[in-house]
Amino acid sequence: MSGPPARPLRDLRNLTPARVGLGRAGASMPTQALLEFMLDHARARDAVHAVFDVPAMMRGLNDIGLEACEVASRVHDRTEYLRRPDLGRMLDPASQHLLAGRAGGARQLAIVVGDGLSPAAVNAHALEVVRSLMPRLAADGIEIGHAVVASGARVALGDEIGAILGARMIVMLIGERPGLSASDSLGAYLTFAPKVGLTDEKRNCVSNIHGSGLGYDEAAFRIAWLIREGLARGLSGVALKDESGAEAPRTITANSTQHDKSET
Incomplete structure (x- = not known):
């Protein structure tokens, strides 16, 4: 007795942006599938090399009530950024001096917006995430003590920024590694008691923030939950x-997928 017929591959394609059921033309992919692959690959490369619009980011943060300062890592250009991840995790001396002059006071939280591996994602989504996050933090009585815009940034650059500023917790909004299904994905990395030398197990991450992934409202809800609980419990990361999912309604779009990102 035969089992139920398999669902057509075209039905599966409606459930995921992954490349499944592409068909074939002889021993090769169909022309349309090949062209779509080449287009998505080009978009991913363009996202990596996009210009980080620092002036627009600074204006946008100021417009929503956050007085931001601009810092940079020790990389000199995009080529060095890609070849020397270690330099993207360290502030240049001028930035260290600038932040040292702004340190002091009881600062619970610092927000850092960094370009990461997809400046295009940061340009597109970071301001809207911060805009959605602010009223949630205000409702919990949490003030954003510092806002920083960082160029040539890797995730761990936030640790040094937070340590110099004396922030209890740092939130790093940064462009994630572009993929063939999402070239403009933003991630948020949260670290309690930031200091140089921390590893990724000390961080929480909310990833896949983009048009076909996690929406701004749910991303802000998750980030605010982690900030509140992290500050209350004095920890972050695997601990x-x-x-937050037990409290928040789902607002992920039908075409989104959940997969781990890594931007270090």
Whole structure:
């Protein structure tokens, strides 16, 4: 007795942006599938090399009530950024001096916006995430003590920034590694008691923030939950399980997928 017929591959394609059921033309992919692959690959490369619009980011943060300062890592250009990840995790001396002059006071939280591996994602989404996050933090009585815009940034650059500023917690909004299904994905990395030398197990991450992924409202909800609980419990990373999903309505789009990102 035969089982139920398999669902057509075209039905599966409606459930995922992954490349499945492409068909074939002889021993090769169909022309349309090949052209779509080449287009997505080009978009991913363009996202990596996009210009980080620092002036627009600074204006946008100021417009929503955050007085931001601009810093940079020790990389000199985009080529060096890609070849020397270690330099993207260290502030240049001028930035260290600038932040040292702004340190002091009881600062619970610092927000850092960094270009990362997809400046295009940061240009497109970071301001809207911050805009959605601010009223949620205000409702919890949490003030953003510092806002920083960082060029040539890797995730760990936030640790040095937070340590110099004396922030109890740092939130790093940064462009994630572009993929063939999403070239403009933004990630948020949260670290309690930031200091130089921390590893990724000390961080929480909310990833896949983009048009076909996690929406701004749900991303802000998750980030605010992690900030509130992290500050209350005095920890972050693997010791802080994200249980915000039990409270928040799902707003992920039908075409989105959940997959781990890594931007270090």
